[in-house]
Amino acid sequence: xxxxxxxxxxxxxxxxxxxxxTPIWTGVAEAAKATATPLTRPTAPLRLTTSPLPIVLNTKxxxxxxxxxxxxxxxxxxxxxxxxLMKFSATGETGQPKLSDRGPGDDxxxxxxxxxxTFTAPNDVWQTVKMTVNVPKSAAFSxxxxxxxxxxxxxxxxxxxQSGIAGGTAVLVMMSVDSPGASRxxxxxxxxxxxRVMEFLPTDFTVRLKNNGNVFVRPGGNIFISQGNKQVGLxxxxxxxxxxxxxxxxxxxxxxxxxxxxxxxxxxxxKNKIDKKGNPVRVLNWGLPEPDKTSxxxxxxxxxxxxxxxxxxxxxxxxxxxxxxxxTYPDNFGHDxxxxxxxxxxxxxxxxxLVVLAILLVVGFGLxxxxxxxxxxxxxxxxxxxxx
Amino acid sequence: xxxxxxxxxxxxxxxATILTPLVWxxxxxxxxxxxxxxxxxxxxxxxxxxxxxxxxxxxxxxxxSVVIKFPTSFTLATGTGNFVANTTADPDSVGSGNLYWPSxxxxxxxxxxxxxxxxxKTATFAVSPAMTLTVGTLYCFNFNLTDSSVLVTGSTVSxxxxxxxxxxxxxxxIAFAVVDTGxxxxxxxxxxxxxxxxxxxxxxxxVPHTGNLDYTAVNESQGISVTVHxxxxxxxxxxxxxxxxxxxxxxxxxxxxxxxxxxxxxxAPTHLQPNVSSKYGLAVTIxxxxxxxxxxxxxxxxxxxxxxxxxxxxxRYSGAATANFQQIGQCAGGTSNGxxxxxxxxxxITSVTPAATDYTDTLTVVGAGYF
Numbered sequence: 150x151x152x153x154x155x156x157x158x159x160x161x162x163x164x165x166x167x168x169x170x171t172p173i174w175t176g177v178a179e180a181a182k183a184t185a186t187p188l189t190r191p192t193a194p195l196r197l198t199t200s201p202l203p204i205v206l207n208t209k210x211x212x213x214x215x216x217x218x219x220x221x222x223x224x225x226x227x228x229x230x231x232x233x234l235m236k237f238s239a240t241g242e243t244g245q246p247k248l249s250d251r252g253p254g255d256d257x258x259x260x261x262x263x264x265x266x267t268f269t270a271p272n273d274v275w276q277t278v279k280m281t282v283n284v285p286k287s288a289a290f291s292x293x294x295x296x297x298x299x300x301x302x303x304x305x306x307x308x309x310x311q312s313g314i315a316g317g318t319a320v321l322v323m324m325s326v327d328s329p330g331a332s333r334x335x336x337x338x339x340x341x342x343x344x345r346v347m348e349f350l351p352t353d354f355t356v357r358l359k360n361n362g363n364v365f366v367r368p369g370g371n372i373f374i375s376q377g378n379k380q381v382g383l384x385x386x387x388x389x390x391x392x393x394x395x396x397x398x399x400x401x402x403x404x405x406x407x408x409x410x411x412x413x414x415x416x417x418x419x420k421n422k423i424d425k426k427g428n429p430v431r432v433l434n435w436g437l438p439e440p441d442k443t444s445x446x447x448x449x450x451x452x453x454x455x456x457x458x459x460x461x462x463x464x465x466x467x468x469x470x471x472x473x474x475x476x477t478y479p480d481n482f483g484h485d486x487x488x489x490x491x492x493x494x495x496x497x498x499x500x501x502x503l504v505v506l507a508i509l510l511v512v513g514f515g516l517x518x519x520x521x522x523x524x525x526x527x528x529x530x531x532x533x534x535x536x537x
Numbered sequence: 538x539x540x541x542x543x544x545x546x547x548x549x550x551x552x553a554t555i556l557t558p559l560v561w562x563x564x565x566x567x568x569x570x571x572x573x574x575x576x577x578x579x580x581x582x583x584x585x586x587x588x589x590x591x592x593x594x595x596x597x598x599x600x601x602s603v604v605i606k607f608p609t610s611f612t613l614a615t616g617t618g619n620f621v622a623n624t625t626a627d628p629d630s631v632g633s634g635n636l637y638w639p640s641x642x643x644x645x646x647x648x649x650x651x652x653x654x655x656x657x658k659t660a661t662f663a664v665s666p667a668m669t670l671t672v673g674t675l676y677c678f679n680f681n682l683t684d685s686s687v688l689v690t691g692s693t694v695s696x697x698x699x700x701x702x703x704x705x706x707x708x709x710x711i712a713f714a715v716v717d718t719g720x721x722x723x724x725x726x727x728x729x730x731x732x733x734x735x736x737x738x739x740x741x742x743x744v745p746h747t748g749n750l751d752y753t754a755v756n757e758s759q760g761i762s763v764t765v766h767x768x769x770x771x772x773x774x775x776x777x778x779x780x781x782x783x784x785x786x787x788x789x790x791x792x793x794x795x796x797x798x799x800x801x802x803x804x805a806p807t808h809l810q811p812n813v814s815s816k817y818g819l820a821v822t823i824x825x826x827x828x829x830x831x832x833x834x835x836x837x838x839x840x841x842x843x844x845x846x847x848x849x850x851x852x853r854y855s856g857a858a859t860a861n862f863q864q865i866g867q868c869a870g871g872t873s874n875g876x877x878x879x880x881x882x883x884x885x886i887t888s889v890t891p892a893a894t895d896y897t898d899t900l901t902v903v904g905a906g907y908f
Binding site for chain 1: 730734737738740776780784787830831870894897899904905906907
C-alpha cells in the first residue's frame with residue numbers, strides 16, 4: 150500500500166514536470182507549421198534564383214559532405230520557401246537531366262538534411278541553405294540529387310475552374326563516394342564528322358563517350374587538325390565542362406570553322422536562326438572567324454587562332470585533312486587517362502572550282518580560237534604570196 | 538666733413554632700408570613656381586614609369602625648356618628625345634570633366650620630346666617655339682604615357698626624395714616617393730557565380746481565361762510564362778506535372794467529377810475534340826527567345842504550334858498532364874537571357890459533362906540547368 154502511494158506520488162511528480170512541457174512543445178510545433186504553411190495561396194509572381202549549378206561533392210564512406218546553396222526570391226513580397234529532394238538521371242546524350250521522385254530503395258534520400266528546410270525569404274535577399282549528406286559506411290560510388298526550391302502554399306488548391314501553377318527550381322548535386330570498387334572509366338564510343346566531304350568549313354565533330362564505370366567523370370581534350378604535316382586547326386572538346394554520368398553515354402559536339410571562306414550561323418538578336426527542319430541557317434562569310442575574346446575560360450582553341458595568320462589565302466581550305474582526337478579523364482588516382490582516335494575528311498570547294506574551270510575553259514577556247522584564226526590568216530597570206 | 542659723411546650714410550641707409558625688401562620680394566616672385574608637381578604613373582620600387590608634369594609660373598615671360606630633376610636613386614635612359622612628351626589631357630577619352638589633369642590645367646602645347654641624362658638625373662624638354670607663359674595658369678604635359686624603361690624608380694622605399702622642376706624663369710623643389718612592390722596597385726578580383734533564375738509569370742490560370750467552359754469549342758487558358766536567365770553554358774530544361782491529371786471537381790468527386798488528361802502520346806500532342814470527349818491537357822509554345830546562345834525547343838509531346846489549326850478554331854491539340862514530371866521544353870547548347878515557354882491548359886468537354894464550379898488542377902513547373 151505504501152509502495153502504491155509512493156508510485157502515485159512519483160507519477161504525480163512526473164506529471165507535474167512533464168505536463169507543462171508537453172503543451173509548450175506542441176505549441177512550438179504548431180507555430181512552426183503555421184508559419185510554414187500559409188492559409189492563403191501566394192499571389193505574387195514567382196521568381197527564384199539559385200547558385201551554384203551543378204554542385205559536385207566528393208566524400209568517403211562513413212563521412213559527411215556538405216555544400217551551401219544560395220537562393221533568392223524576387224517576386225516582390227516576403228515569401229516562405231521550402232526545400233525538397235528529388236533525384237535525376239541522364240536523358241539522351243546531351244547532358245540533359247531527367248527528374249524523378251524518390252523510388253523504392255532510394256534510402257540515400259534519408260542521408261540528406263538541410264539546415265533550413267523551410268525559411269522566410271525577404272524580397273531580393275540571398276539566403277543560404279546548407280545541405281549535408283551523412284554518408285553511411287555502406288555507401289559507394291555515385292548519387293545524383295536534385296534539390297528543389299519552391300514556395301510554400303503554391304500547391305494549395307484553387308477553385309472555380311482555375312488551374313493553380315506552382316513553380317520551383319532544381320539544383321543538381323552529384324556526389325561521389327570513394328569506396329573500394331569505385332571505377333572512373335570512360336570508353337570512346339565514336340569519333341565522327343558530320344560530312345566526310347564538304348564544300349566549306351565548318352566541319353562538325355561528335356565525340357561520344359560511354360561511362361562504363363560507376364562514378365561520374367568530366368572529360369576534356371582537343372581535336373588537332375592537320376593537313377600533311379602541318380597543324381592547321383585546334384578544337385576544344387567539352388569546353389562547357391560537362392559530366393558523363395555513370396552508366397550513360399554523352400555526345401560532345403565540336404566545330405572547326407577557322408578557314409576562308411566559311412559558313413557561319415545567321416543570328417537574330419544574338420540567337421541562331423533555325424529553319425523549318427530545326428537546323429541552324431547558315432550563310433557564307435567571306436572572311437575569317439575571330440577568336441572568342443569574351444570567354445571567361447582561356448581556351449587553347451582561341452589561343453591557337455590568335456597565333457594564326459589572318460591572311461585569307463593562307464587559310465583557304467582545300468584537300469584532305471586529318472583530325473586527331475586526344476581526350477582525357479581523371480582516373481581513381483587523379484591521373485589523366487588518354488583516349489585517341491583519328492579520322493580524315495575532305496574540303497572541296499567544288500562550286501569555286503567549277504567557276505575557275507569554266508573561266509579556264511573560256512580563256513582556253515578563246516586562245517584556241519585566236520590561234521586557229523591566226524593560223525588561217527597565215528595560210529591565206531601564204532596562198533596569196535604563192536599566187537603573186 | 539664728418540657731418541656730410543653722416544648725412545650720406547643716413548641717406549644710403551634709408552634708401553637701402555626701402556629697397557631691400559623690394560629686391561627680396563621681386564626675387565621671390567621671379568624664381569619660385571607657384572605650383573609644381575610631377576605625378577608618376579607608378580610609385581613601386583624599381584618599376585618603369587611615365588608621368589605628368591604640371592607647374593604654375595610665377596614670372597611673366599617666355600620659356601624654351603622645362604627641366605625635371607629626378608631623385609638620384611632613379612635610373613634614366615640617357616638619350617635624345619627618349620622621354621616621349623604629349624599633351625593629351627584626356628587619354629581615356631571620357632570627355633569633359635575628366636580628372637586626368639588637375640582642374641583648369643592648360644596644355645604646354647609646344648613641349649617637345651625630352652632628353653634623358655642619367656648622370657645629371659634630368660629630363661630636359663624643349664619648348665619650341667618658346668611659349669610666353671601666363672602667370673597663375675597651370676600648365677601640364679605627360680611623358681612616357683606608355684610606360685617604358687627610360688625612367689625607372691629607385692630600388693629603395695622612401696617617403697621623400699628630392700627633385701626639381703625648372704623653366705627658364707622659375708623653378709621649384711618637389712618631392713617623390715617610392716613604395717614597396719605591389720603597394721601602388723590594387724588587385725581587383727571578382728567571381729561571377731553560375732546562376733539560374735526561374736520566373737513563373739503567375740500563380741493561377743483560369744480555363745477559359747474569361748467565362749465558363751464551352752462544349753462547342755476547345756477552351757484555352759491565357760497561359761503562364763516560364764522564363765529563365767542563366768549563365769550555365771549548356772542550357773536549361775523545364776518539366777511539369779499535374780496534381781490531378783485532369784480537372785477535378787471536389788463537389789462531384791471521384792471519376793465522375795474528373796475531366797481527365799489526354800493520354801501520353803509519344804512525340805506528338807493529342808487532338809482535343811469538343812462535344813466528343815471530355816479531355817484536358819497542356820499546350821506549350823515558345824513565348825520569347827532572348828538574346829542568348831542557347832536554342833529554344835518544345836518537347837514534341839507538348840509542341841502544339843506545329844499541329845494546331847490555322848486559324849485556331851476547334852482544331853487544337855494538347856499533351857498529357859501527368860503525375861510525374863515530364864519535360865515540356867528546353868533551351869540547349871548555351872547561356873539563356875530571357876528565353877521563355879508559354880504553358881496553357883486546354884479543355885474539351887461535352888454537353889453532358891457534369892456541371893460544377895470547382896473544377897481545378899495544380900500544375901508544378903520546375904526548371905534546372907544541364908549537368
